[in-house]
Amino acid sequence: MSETHIHDVIIIGSGPAGYTAGIYTGRANLKPLILAGMLEPGGELMKTTAVENYPGFPEGIDGPDLMENFQAQAERFGAEILFEDATKLDLEGPVKKVTATDGEIYLARSVIISTGSAHRKLGLPNEEALSGRGLSYCATCDGSFFEDQEVAVVGGGDSAVEEALFLTKFATTVHLIVRGDKLRASKIMADRVLAHGRVRVRYESEIAAIASCAMANGAGEAVVGIKTVDRSGNIDHVPVSGVFIAIGNDPRTSLVAGQLELDRFSGCIKVMGRSSQTSQRGVFAAGDVIDPMYRQAITAAASGCVAAQDVEHYLAESAPAHLEAASA
Numbered sequence: 440m441s442e443t444h445i446h447d448v449i450i451i452g453s454g455p456a457g458y459t460a461g462i463y464t465g466r467a468n469l470k471p472l473i474l475a476g477m478l479e480p481g482g483e484l485m486k487t488t489a490v491e492n493y494p495g496f497p498e499g500i501d502g503p504d505l506m507e508n509f510q511a512q513a514e515r516f517g518a519e520i521l522f523e524d525a526t527k528l529d530l531e532g533p534v535k536k537v538t539a540t541d542g543e544i545y546l547a548r549s550v551i552i553s554t555g556s557a558h559r560k561l562g563l564p565n566e567e568a569l570s571g572r573g574l575s576y577c578a579t580c581d582g583s584f585f586e587d588q589e590v591a592v593v594g595g596g597d598s599a600v601e602e603a604l605f606l607t608k609f610a611t612t613v614h615l616i617v618r619g620d621k622l623r624a625s626k627i628m629a630d631r632v633l634a635h636g637r638v639r640v641r642y643e644s645e646i647a648a649i650a651s652c653a654m655a656n657g658a659g660e661a662v663v664g665i666k667t668v669d670r671s672g673n674i675d676h677v678p679v680s681g682v683f684i685a686i687g688n689d690p691r692t693s694l695v696a697g698q699l700e701l702d703r704f705s706g707c708i709k710v711m712g713r714s715s716q717t718s719q720r721g722v723f724a725a726g727d728v729i730d731p732m733y734r735q736a737i738t739a740a741a742s743g744c745v746a747a748q749d750v751e752h753y754l755a756e757s758a759p760a761h762l763e764a765a766s767a
């Protein structure tokens with residue numbers, strides 16, 4: 440089923456970039472339609488606890504509260520929010536088509552892609568099977584299951600350090616498995632984790648295997664330990680019941696594959712200079728999906744603002760879609 444109404448702009452994604460683009464295009468009276476996603480509206484910050492570095496909140500603010508504010512602000516300026524996923528995009532021509540999980544095809548003169556990024560996987564053979572059975576990508580979501588137990592966190596960046604610190608609220612010991620010889624996290628976070636009595640950092644180590652055994656209730660296997668190997672080849676078996684993987688993210692670009700140019704190295708959507716203009720006219724991109732480097736809530740929000748302004752200029756300069764379509 441296809442809507443006949445042609446929106447000025449459809450925004451795909453509801454992290455800081457998507458909602459900020461919604462606030463700005465809403466204030467520009469473009470009545471943005473935001474496809475916020477079915478399962479994880481609000482993006483990565485929904486899985487975070489205190490956000491201490493978002494300006495304007497000197498005492499910090501919980502990630503989900505911050506995203507609720509973003510959403511409310513976008514709605515205040517007339518953004519229509521649908522909690523659906525986009526499943527297919529047709530980005531060519533003056534009228535873009537966005538197919539959503541509700542079965543509708545939404546039409547728009549411009550599209551902002553702000554689909555964020557997805558958790559990187561370790562690539563171990565039983566990773567998928569153990570997910571939700573002791574293996575997790577989100578301490579905020581699953582940490583409380585590990586009260587008085589030992590857990591491991593993999594990674595040495597801000598995400599891993601944040602996960603490790605959060606898990607100290609529950610776990611007796613948190614083993615932080617870092618493949619490099621130092622933490623890559625920001626100094627303030629690194630210092631906090633290194634000073635924490637319940638975190639044990641294992642440098643130059645990787646998880647070679649995750650041990651599991653059958654659960655008593657017959658619901659498959661659950662994590663019972665990890666086998667680590669260090670740079671000298673020393674092997675250790677650590678009895679943990681939880682493994683949290685925080686080794687970074689990859690941009691979510693499957694929806695635009697073959698339609699937009701991607702960066703060869705990072706896989707991010709390519710944009711022109713400091714703008715949000717992609718390789719396709721009328722299609723703009725913002726947030727983590729274009730950013731291999733900074734990936735902060737504030738930089739994502741700023742790039743959502745850039746995309747909104749680029750859309751405004753594009754719409755002002757291009758003929759209304761029905762006229763362009765007729766002359767095409």
Ligand code: NAP
Nearest residue numbers: 594595596597598599618619623685686687688732733734
């Ligand atoms: P990241 O900075 O890219 O760090 C990824 C970590 O995982 C690195 O230590 C990396 O090791 C390790 N790693 C990657 N692949 C691995 C593998 N296969 N096996 C073992 N280890 C592996 O990712 P991030 O921590 O998710 O952070 C991403 C961005 O978000 C950063 O800019 C960060 O500052 C930001 N962030 C900020 C906050 C905050 O300010 N509160 C919170 C979270 C994230 P190598 O160093 O050896 O590559």
